[in-house]
Amino acid sequence: MIRTILIDDEALARDVVKHYLKSYPEIEIVAECSDGFEGLKAITLHKPDFIFLDIQMPKISGFEMLELVDKHPAVIFTTAFDEYAIKAFEVNAVDYLLKPIEKSRFDQAMQKLPSKLAKDETANELLETAALSPTQNNRIVVKNGGVIKIIPVGALNYLEADDDYVKLSTTEGNFHKNKTMSFFEQTLDPNQFIRIHRSYIINLAEVTKIELKEKDSYVVLLKSGIWLPVSKTGYVKLKAALGL
Amino acid sequence: MGACALLIYYMVDINWQIALADSLISNGLLALGCIILSNMLGYYQPKRERILFIFLLATILTLIGIFSAKYALNYLFVNEKTYQIFLNFSLPFRGILAFLCLSWCALANILWYRLEEQSESQGRLLAAQNLAKEAELNKLRHQLQPHFLFNSLNSVYALTIVNPTEAGTMITKLAAFLRGTLKRDDEVWVSVAEEMEYIQLYLDIEKVRFSHRLNIDVHIEEDTMGLCLPGTLLQPIVENAIKFGLYNTSAAITITIRVKLENRVLVVCVANPYDPEMKTSKGTGFGLSAIRRRLYLLFADSNLLQTESKNDNLYITTLKIPQKDDKNNSN
Numbered sequence: 324m325i326r327t328i329l330i331d332d333e334a335l336a337r338d339v340v341k342h343y344l345k346s347y348p349e350i351e352i353v354a355e356c357s358d359g360f361e362g363l364k365a366i367t368l369h370k371p372d373f374i375f376l377d378i379q380m381p382k383i384s385g386f387e388m389l390e391l392v393d394k395h396p397a398v399i400f401t402t403a404f405d406e407y408a409i410k411a412f413e414v415n416a417v418d419y420l421l422k423p424i425e426k427s428r429f430d431q432a433m434q435k436l437p438s439k440l441a442k443d444e445t446a447n448e449l450l451e452t453a454a455l456s457p458t459q460n461n462r463i464v465v466k467n468g469g470v471i472k473i474i475p476v477g478a479l480n481y482l483e484a485d486d487d488y489v490k491l492s493t494t495e496g497n498f499h500k501n502k503t504m505s506f507f508e509q510t511l512d513p514n515q516f517i518r519i520h521r522s523y524i525i526n527l528a529e530v531t532k533i534e535l536k537e538k539d540s541y542v543v544l545l546k547s548g549i550w551l552p553v554s555k556t557g558y559v560k561l562k563a564a565l566g567l
Numbered sequence: 568m569g570a571c572a573l574l575i576y577y578m579v580d581i582n583w584q585i586a587l588a589d590s591l592i593s594n595g596l597l598a599l600g601c602i603i604l605s606n607m608l609g610y611y612q613p614k615r616e617r618i619l620f621i622f623l624l625a626t627i628l629t630l631i632g633i634f635s636a637k638y639a640l641n642y643l644f645v646n647e648k649t650y651q652i653f654l655n656f657s658l659p660f661r662g663i664l665a666f667l668c669l670s671w672c673a674l675a676n677i678l679w680y681r682l683e684e685q686s687e688s689q690g691r692l693l694a695a696q697n698l699a700k701e702a703e704l705n706k707l708r709h710q711l712q713p714h715f716l717f718n719s720l721n722s723v724y725a726l727t728i729v730n731p732t733e734a735g736t737m738i739t740k741l742a743a744f745l746r747g748t749l750k751r752d753d754e755v756w757v758s759v760a761e762e763m764e765y766i767q768l769y770l771d772i773e774k775v776r777f778s779h780r781l782n783i784d785v786h787i788e789e790d791t792m793g794l795c796l797p798g799t800l801l802q803p804i805v806e807n808a809i810k811f812g813l814y815n816t817s818a819a820i821t822i823t824i825r826v827k828l829e830n831r832v833l834v835v836c837v838a839n840p841y842d843p844e845m846k847t848s849k850g851t852g853f854g855l856s857a858i859r860r861r862l863y864l865l866f867a868d869s870n871l872l873q874t875e876s877k878n879d880n881l882y883i884t885t886l887k888i889p890q891k892d893d894k895n896n897s898n
Contacts, residue, residue: 334778335775335778338729342729358817360817404717422717422721
């Protein structure tokens, strides 16, 4: 049996997929979820082989949910209208179905499924797709223990490289995200966030002063009272961003 | 200037210093006149019928120039009788030459400024046209609400499988709603009764999509039914309430709409619950700025749309529409 989960906030939309799946007896629906939080729980619990995933859902989007999943099942996206998501799908050749879903298009996606399951679709491919969608740009979703936290990017003080993770320092404390510094450098608004050092990205709004520490080496003071080192190239970027 | 001096030197039998001084002073004054003229035209452009004014100006400047030159030269070379005779004799010719020169300068200037102005206004026109086109596109896109439309179509499709009778009802509702959308324009006022019917269609469609999760509580006071409002304002507000109240949560919610009359002002209150944690960094926007802008364009009053969030996580949007009798009668 191939096990699947349907994640969509509209019951009727799930009904269509359920109806189509009737002609695939080898597929078992182990759970139906109506938002990303439920989806996350169900994926952890049931470890499905693949999921049907809607993008626009309450609380967290389908993309944001994927970022929080540790071991990714294969994914078939379903969406009604989201031009950015569709662009992202095309770039990464991820399978997606447009609502209302056509039966023949559905069958096509299902035919590709065995190869997808065998390939063990890389998480990166999915996450890159997610990152291309600009709904991601104004907030970051993190998992802290069992709690899921949504951080608006404005609440970030600075980001620090921390082994395989990036530490997000906010007014509400620190969080870890399984991403790279260059990912954040590329996805955060470059007018607001500056990579001042190999290991640091700062929120420009947090800067209170920049001081010369030694010859050619600068440090920056943030509103939270923390001093961070600024590299040579970082200083050039910082100066340009502040219009100096 | 040198050429002028040489001309005088050879044609009239006077020494070269006088010739040089003469041409320097005359031509210098002429150049000064040209500069004054073009500066004046830079600040003030005569209309077509005032072109005479230019010639008058040129004449005055010519006279001032010529006589200043004459007195200056007379004063400088008091003892040169031959030269003085030549100067007096040549005065009319100098005048004509200076006048032609100044008028030509003035006309060239006017032409230049006209061309400049024309290309500038053409640029403005183009920019305005682009803006209008963009606005039109945005309006269309907003009216069609692709996300709502495609999701509704998907629901209809699902209903054809699970409940064909219901599917039929939904299709007719969707059609009626879309017809209403296409009819709507900022300029057209509709009655409260008609507008609320349209809103009800919209809510019914959303209710099919979200079934048990969406409860609607509408209360319209009897005396408001005949009042009017622009047909483009309420739907986006209700849509906004759905977006933040319903799309952002997976719980069951109630959206309340109250329509009443207060001091001859039509008041519509839309209340939706919201999740304070779901606010993105964009903060308090809630997407109403466009509606506020439209209200300002329609009524020149930016206080007609008010929002408040209550402690119990209720977000209330209040829309006020001043009633004008002529508006009531015209529709």
